[in-house]
Amino acid sequence: MIFDLHSHSTASDGVLSPPDLVSRAAQQGVNVLALTDHDEIRGVFAARAAAAEHGIDLVAGVEISVTWSGRTIHIVGLRVDPEHPVLLEGLRCNRSGRRDRAQRMADALAGAGIPGSMAGACLLATNKELISRTHFARFMVEQGYVKNMKTVFKKFLVRGKPGYVSHQWAALADAIDWIHAAGGVAVLAHPGRYEIGKEKMALLMAEFKELGGEAIEVVTGSHTPDQVPVFAAYAERYALQASVGSDFHAPGEGGRELGRLAPLPAHCIPVWQGW
Numbered sequence: 001m002i003f004d005l006h007s008h009s010t011a012s013d014g015v016l017s018p019p020d021l022v023s024r025a026a027q028q029g030v031n032v033l034a035l036t037d038h039d040e041i042r043g044v045f046a047a048r049a050a051a052a053e054h055g056i057d058l059v060a061g062v063e064i065s066v067t068w069s070g071r072t073i074h075i076v077g078l079r080v081d082p083e084h085p086v087l088l089e090g091l092r093c094n095r096s097g098r099r100d101r102a103q104r105m106a107d108a109l110a111g112a113g114i115p116g117s118m119a120g121a122c123l124l125a126t127n128k129e130l131i132s133r134t135h136f137a138r139f140m141v142e143q144g145y146v147k148n149m150k151t152v153f154k155k156f157l158v159r160g161k162p163g164y165v166s167h168q169w170a171a172l173a174d175a176i177d178w179i180h181a182a183g184g185v186a187v188l189a190h191p192g193r194y195e196i197g198k199e200k201m202a203l204l205m206a207e208f209k210e211l212g213g214e215a216i217e218v219v220t221g222s223h224t225p226d227q228v229p230v231f232a233a234y235a236e237r238y239a240l241q242a243s244v245g246s247d248f249h250a251p252g253e254g255g256r257e258l259g260r261l262a263p264l265p266a267h268c269i270p271v272w273q274g275w
Contacts, residue, residue, distance in 0.1 A: 067171070068204060
């Protein structure tokens, strides 16, 4: 069985529609796919018919942006009820600040000599409520300001670089509560991306566990082979289950292809155990 429990469609910042994403997952041999768009869940409904057609088990999911200790982290919700009012209202609140954030990013990029980024990002966003850093990055690559997406994030859209703006997302406790209210499982997404040091990572893991978080992504598109055993050890230390996900956004756009993931270390307890 091939599980991929982290992917994105045009409902947030992916480039494939939900049905096309499911079709691609089927071509890659994926058996169980979670659609986890950023602060948005409507794509799940569009993906269901395609999943039935291709014989894929579709997991209703979402990736929630959270501010923790002054930094942005992401919490994935798996097996949520996509119509639960508590979750829907929480996601609506989180989306409501994205337009203002996008304009502040565009202003910062204009100050760095990159005009027109707001209009360009909007053209690339199917869901106008979800203009993200990824849309700005694609605009900058298309316009030739940088050679690829990885360079954009390295030189422009991360803390301390032109184009980065701080933003207050949901609280960690609230995101976990929304997921649980909708009957889902809370998963700390791609922890290897958070450059917070060992001491803060331990604090994050402990707080996540204390608030009811159930799992962390051990194998992800952004984790190096050396990071997999590190986060497998964190999962064991904090009695958390382990998840796998490509964090797929677009063909050939860095990261991993759907389903092309290493197996979980043998001692990990899979998040899907008992599903």
